[in-house]
Amino acid sequence: MATVYYKGLTGIRDSVTGITFATTTIDQLVTLIAADEGLPTDYYKISLDGSPTVNDVYYGDSSTKLSAIGFTDGCTVICTTKQVGSKEERQVQKLEIAQLKRSGSAGDGSSLTIPGYRILNTYDRDLLPTKYTGNSITDNANGAVQVAGDGLLSASTSSKIVTGSSTNFTALTVGTVISSPLGFAFGTIASIQSNTQLTLTSNCITGASSVLWQYLSSPTLVVGRPWS
Numbered sequence: 001m002a003t004v005y006y007k008g009l010t011g012i013r014d015s016v017t018g019i020t021f022a023t024t025t026i027d028q029l030v031t032l033i034a035a036d037e038g039l040p041t042d043y044y045k046i047s048l049d050g051s052p053t054v055n056d057v058y059y060g061d062s063s064t065k066l067s068a069i070g071f072t073d074g075c076t077v078i079c080t081t082k083q084v085g086s087k088e089e090r091q092v093q094k095l096e097i098a099q100l101k102r103s104g105s106a107g108d109g110s111s112l113t114i115p116g117y118r119i120l121n122t123y124d125r126d127l128l129p130t131k132y133t134g135n136s137i138t139d140n141a142n143g144a145v146q147v148a149g150d151g152l153l154s155a156s157t158s159s160k161i162v163t164g165s166s167t168n169f170t171a172l173t174v175g176t177v178i179s180s181p182l183g184f185a186f187g188t189i190a191s192i193q194s195n196t197q198l199t200l201t202s203n204c205i206t207g208a209s210s211v212l213w214q215y216l217s218s219p220t221l222v223v224g225r226p227w228s
Contacts, residue, residue: 002073004029008037009044009079009097011116014107021067026059029066033079037107038100042082043093049076088132095123095226102227119205120185120227127226146214149178153213155186155204162186162204164196172198178215180206186213 005015016032026046034041047055054069081097083090100106102121125131131138151166162169162178169192172178179185186208187200 002071004033004071005074005076006033006037006046007076007078008033008106009039009081010037010101010106012037012107019066021071022065024066025062025064026056026066026069027061029077030056030060033077037079038105039097042084043097045080045082046077047080049078086132087135087137091125091132095125099123118227122228123226124228125226127228145217146179147217148181149213149215152210153178153186154209154211155200155207157204157207160187160190160200160203162198162200165210167196169193169198170195172215176215178213180208181212181214 001018002021003015003017004019005013007013014036016029016036019029019032030044030046031041033046034044045056047053048070051070054071059069081093085093099121101116102118104117104121106116126140128140131140149164150168151164153162153164153167155162172189172192174189174191176189177185178187178189184206186204186206187202190199190201192198
């Protein structure tokens with residue numbers, strides 16, 4: 001029984017074990033990797049690291065066993081996304097991969113401390129500016145926009161208090177989500193003390209020191225859409 005390492009669609013490096021190269025095909029290996037990482041099998045294309053011509057496109061749907069095409073115990077395969085189907089299917093595929101990565105649950109080495117983990121990790125396509133239905137584009141009716149805040153913001157992940165310099169916090173509304181320009185949420189406003197201090201509903205999600213910030217013009221929508 002052998003082990004094959006893989007670099008998955010979410011970027012994780014993991015392995016599948018108990019493989020018999022003399023009886024296993026490359027399509028069966030794809031199924032094992034997909035099940036281990038936690039995504040549908042039809043999302044995957046794989047190739048043998050160092051031998052890109054040894055791949056599931058060439059050897060898929062065949063009776064060729066892994067032992068005949070250069071697989072050895074401890075080898076590595078590289079996974080890439082299979083771009084097929086409608087624009088809607090490809091949009092959902094990208095979101096599903098990102099959701100698994102943000103949830104920190106990809107593979108059997110899952111962890112909430114991995115680099116890809118985000119507290120906001122569940123997508124809703126209806127909160128995208130646009131989405132696809134088949135190959136047709138739909139403009140979602142979610143008119144909120146991100147608005148740049150004045151001044152600079154500072155916050156700590158060990159506190160609910162957010163402070164500012166030359167900021168305009170009193171112009172905001174309780175329930176508004178504030179974030180960095182890159183979309184990393186600081187949190188949801190619970191109360192506003194002054195133009196330079198406010199309190200979040202929970203400790204700040206992302207720490208910051210004298211950084212630019214923004215807020216969503218409609219508190220009913222989630223910052224960093226489509227994530228919540």
